[in-house]
Amino acid sequence: MTSATTASARACANIALVKYWGKRSGPGNLPAEGSLSLTLAALVTETTVTFDPALAVDELVLDGEPANAVRTTEFLELVRSLGGSQARARVVTHNKFPTASGLASSASGFAALAVAATRAAGVTIDPRALTRLARKGSGSAARSIFGGFVRMHAGDRDEDAFAEPITSPLLDRVRMVIAIVGGGAPKLHGSRDAMDHTAETSPLYQAWLATVPPDLATAEAALAAGDLEQLGTVAEANALAMHATTMAARPAVIYWQPATLALLAAVRTLRGNGRAAWATIDGGPHVKVLTNVEDADHVARALAGVEGVTATTVSMPGAGAEVIS
Ligand code: 2P0
Helix, strand or coil: CCCEEEEEEEEEEEEEHHHHHHHHCCCCCCECCEEEEEEEEEEEEEEEECCCCCCCCCEEEEEEEEEEEHHHHHHHHHHCCCCCCCCEEEEEEEEEECCCCCCHHHHHHHHHHHHHHHHHCCCCCCHHHEEEEEEECCHHHHHHHCEEEEEEECCCHHHHHCCEEEECCCCCCCCEEEECCCCCCCCCHHHHHHHHHHHHHCCCCHHHHHHHHHHHHHCCCCCCCCCCCHCCCCCCHHHHHHHHHHHCCCCCCCCCCHHHHHHHHHHHHHHCCCCCCEEEEECCCCCEEEEEEECCCHHHHHHCCCCCCCEEEEEEEECCCCCCC
16 A cells, blocks of 8 residues: 655635626536726735545645535546556645635635645646646636746636636736625525526526626736726726626525625725725625735725725735646
């Protein structure tokens, strides 16, 4: 019997500026359209994977507690199919987030798992293939393989549905303020089920899909030109279109709380006062605000004063997923 092999990895979550919301049918967790994101230094997951011939089943420990390993095992089966270790694995993962709820932990989680598991299994894999592997764990995880601005391609086939980094003069200047909306309500709708439900029942879904390619083109042009206003404007509009689509699903999927709307109003006020501030919202009530290094602290203070906001964090762009031991 061979001995246990282990590796640890760190990955940052990412926030989409042009959202992924809807899958193509069939295997491989293929997105219906592309997406574009910013990886964030403030949202870090660290994961250690140990392939151990003494284990009978895969085990998952999430933030110190034993957790359901079904999705982890599905993912580890993909790693084992790449020809490295065939042993079961113990996965110990920790989200080092300022708060635990609804902050893209599946993106950082599956990116860190992809890096740690392939390394621990002894599988050699190039970065693009690693993004495709991470995508099969969670669509947004493909983007967390890279730091900074990242473009996910929907492609026509499995091989074409990968993520790649995008260079931009904005990378040094951009910041994201994360405003956490409290209330303690657990997330009502997991993203995976909610996007399938939206695709099946929302009369706005086809219009949403038609919105994404031109929004991607606008966002990429803004990144190339270093135009934060253009990037922020399209990001806010794209997020609101995604949420309009989910709200029109039957029955509706509504992620917002009263503080979410209050934050959107505060962001408009900040812009009216000449500040750089554009909002985006994911599968939860929190609001993330794209801003620049000059305005980040002012924006964070303003958002902290909105009723219902329990915490704010200013994040720099984060690095790509990497092995840490
Ligand atoms: C995104 N979200 O682009 C969008 C916007 C949430 C809102 O990707 O089913 O957990 O695992 O592929 O990646 C969340 O969905 O979905 C997500 P799966 P995932 O960031």
